[in-house]
Amino acid sequence: MSAAAGSIRRGRPRGLWAGRLFLGFLATSLAIGFLTLGALLAQVFLDGYKWVDAVLFFEPPSADPLIAGARPAILATIYLGIIIIVLSVPLGVGTAIYLEEYANRDRWYNRMLEVNIQNLAAVPSIVYGILGLAFLVRGIGLGRVLLAGGMILTLLVLPTVIIAAREAIRAVPDSIRQGAYALGSTKWQVVWRQVLPAAIPGIATGSILALSRGLGETAPLLLVGALTYVSFNPTILGDFTALPVQIYQWIARPQEEFRTLAAAGIIVLLAILLTLNAFAIWLRNKYERRW
Amino acid sequence: MADVSVNLAEQLRELPPREFREVVFDVDDLGVSYSGNKALQEVSLEIYKNFVTAFIGPSGCGKSTFIRCFNRMNDLIPTAGVEGTILYHGEDLYGPDVDPVEVRKRIGMVFQKPNPFPKSIYDNVAFGPRVLGMTDALDDRVEKALQQAALWDEVKDRLKAGALSLSGGQQQRLCIARCLAVEPEVILMDEPASALDPIATTRIEDLMHELKRDYTIVVVTHNMQQAARVADMTAFFSVTRGGEGQRTGILVEYDATSKIFTQPSDKRTEDYVTGRFG
Numbered sequence: 001m002s003a004a005a006g007s008i009r010r011g012r013p014r015g016l017w018a019g020r021l022f023l024g025f026l027a028t029s030l031a032i033g034f035l036t037l038g039a040l041l042a043q044v045f046l047d048g049y050k051w052v053d054a055v056l057f058f059e060p061p062s063a064d065p066l067i068a069g070a071r072p073a074i075l076a077t078i079y080l081g082i083i084i085i086v087l088s089v090p091l092g093v094g095t096a097i098y099l100e101e102y103a104n105r106d107r108w109y110n111r112m113l114e115v116n117i118q119n120l121a122a123v124p125s126i127v128y129g130i131l132g133l134a135f136l137v138r139g140i141g142l143g144r145v146l147l148a149g150g151m152i153l154t155l156l157v158l159p160t161v162i163i164a165a166r167e168a169i170r171a172v173p174d175s176i177r178q179g180a181y182a183l184g185s186t187k188w189q190v191v192w193r194q195v196l197p198a199a200i201p202g203i204a205t206g207s208i209l210a211l212s213r214g215l216g217e218t219a220p221l222l223l224v225g226a227l228t229y230v231s232f233n234p235t236i237l238g239d240f241t242a243l244p245v246q247i248y249q250w251i252a253r254p255q256e257e258f259r260t261l262a263a264a265g266i267i268v269l270l271a272i273l274l275t276l277n278a279f280a281i282w283l284r285n286k287y288e289r290r291w
Numbered sequence: 292m293a294d295v296s297v298n299l300a301e302q303l304r305e306l307p308p309r310e311f312r313e314v315v316f317d318v319d320d321l322g323v324s325y326s327g328n329k330a331l332q333e334v335s336l337e338i339y340k341n342f343v344t345a346f347i348g349p350s351g352c353g354k355s356t357f358i359r360c361f362n363r364m365n366d367l368i369p370t371a372g373v374e375g376t377i378l379y380h381g382e383d384l385y386g387p388d389v390d391p392v393e394v395r396k397r398i399g400m401v402f403q404k405p406n407p408f409p410k411s412i413y414d415n416v417a418f419g420p421r422v423l424g425m426t427d428a429l430d431d432r433v434e435k436a437l438q439q440a441a442l443w444d445e446v447k448d449r450l451k452a453g454a455l456s457l458s459g460g461q462q463q464r465l466c467i468a469r470c471l472a473v474e475p476e477v478i479l480m481d482e483p484a485s486a487l488d489p490i491a492t493t494r495i496e497d498l499m500h501e502l503k504r505d506y507t508i509v510v511v512t513h514n515m516q517q518a519a520r521v522a523d524m525t526a527f528f529s530v531t532r533g534g535e536g537q538r539t540g541i542l543v544e545y546d547a548t549s550k551i552f553t554q555p556s557d558k559r560t561e562d563y564v565t566g567r568f569g
Contacts, residue, residue: 104369175406179466181367183419183473184396193422198409 048263060231065257073246076234083150092161121159129223144225146240157210164206168199201287208280218244313340321375331540345518348528353540362398399470403482405462407454419473440468460491480510
């Protein structure tokens with residue numbers, strides 16, 4: 001063996017154990033997250049899959065678990081989703097456009113707005129519930145209705161929508177804006193005809209992820225008065241429940257059958273949320289653009 | 292001047308005498324600063340109609356800053372300040388009641404890096420006419436612009452295809468077509484071929500020769516041979532260093548291209564065009 005070959009094959013590499021230890025730590029962290037989620041999903045699925053049937057989808061709740069369903073809750077969750085999208089997308093995108101395209105960052109109030117939107121995204125959802133109770137339900141006298149629930153969930157997800165929309169708008173390269181200005185576009189035309197269309201895939205992805213967060217919330221809805229037992233179809237200005245609230249109520253029942261029913265409800269809720277998230281990821285991959 | 296491989300016979304083409312030239316821009320003592328730092332100062336020159344005018348000079352000499360003054364693109368940078376005057380057909384381009392949007396309609400711009408919009412080829416060319424309300428016979432307008440930009444034959448069967456699917460050279464000609472579609476009087480080109488391969492560059496240069504008949508062209512270029520090949524007039528910019536080391540661009544010499552490349556009157560120009568500096 002030549003001296004040169006020997007010199008690169010010398011002994012054990014330095015830091016071998018430190019490297020292995022670190023890798024082990026990373027693998028453990030990953031495994032804890034994955035296994036917990038997997039165990040949870042498996043547990044829920046095994047408990048509840050037999051009860052995911054037509055009764056669950058098409059029947060109202062009942063004191064008898066065998067004929068109890070979640071139709072009003074599922075419908076209300078769909079309505080809530082529509083309210084969230086209709087309210088949060090225009091407000092969120094509008095705010096994002098202002099902050100990215102119009103706001104002068106040298107002004108203190110614009111900087112304050114930015115910091116506060118970041119903070120709002122971290123406020124616990126129960127606090128939004130208290131706000132909803134004080135301001136929407138009692139303050140303006142909306143009452144304990146579906147619309148109030150939808151509005152409070154909108155407020156809850158709005159910061160997330162704004163942050164996602166801002167990122168999408170910021171990702172549109174400046175050369176596109178300059179090209180449009182150079183052709184004699186006004187600021188409005190640049191934003192409306194170039195920046196916004198180019199940012200739509202990112203905005204849509206962020207909005208859907210925000211929606212799925214809002215639909216999984218229970219606490220703020222309980223505070224603004226979601227009822228736990230609603231046997232009729234919800235209306236915008238009427239009493240309401242929602243899927244997570246229904247699940248919460250079923251779990252709290254003493255009978256074993258209701259827990260199984262709750263597991264079935266969780267499967268439905270998870271299916272809705274995972275479908276939304278998968279759609280968002282698909283959308284992102286399909287329209288992701290490399291400039 | 293053997294260092295510059297330029298066909299001198301071509302360079303010695305006759306330019307119309309001074310009194311027969313129409314002045315499009317009359318720049319007087321122009322200076323531009325960013326956040327108070329002078330990027331360019333004391334520039335005075337005239338740009339003539341149906342001429343190709345080239346700005347050459349080393350990096351950081353302010354030539355790109357200068358060309359952006361002509362269509363008021365510097366307005367988009369909040370910290371930029373412009374002093375001195377630019378008269379456009381005798382009217383102050385920076386006058387109080389001048390609308391920058393109107394300015395950019397008449398004075399088009401092609402950028403260094405091709406920047407087609409993420410839309411179809413057709414929609415790219417139609418964008419300008421649409422925002423300016425020139426939508427009569429839009430198809431004809433798009434076709435004409437693409438033909439003028441020598442791109443029509445390559446794209447006529449796929450006008451609905453995405454513009455980002457074109458090659459770099461095609462994208463740049465698309466950007467030229469996009470600019471022509473709004474029928475500007477002047478076309479500003481900020482290093483239009485610097486991101487392109489030699490063949491695509493040649494096509495852009497040929498295009499400038501063609502377009503000169505109908506348009507006034509101002510081109511910034513890094514490439515001296517390119518200036519020598521395409522330009523009637525050439526302005527050479529250089530950099531001075533101030534007391535605190537800040538770099539400020541200045542206009543050294545402005546003359547017919549043949550003069551700049553064969554008998555420059557300033558030593559700095561001679562050093563630059565012979566490759567001894569820059």
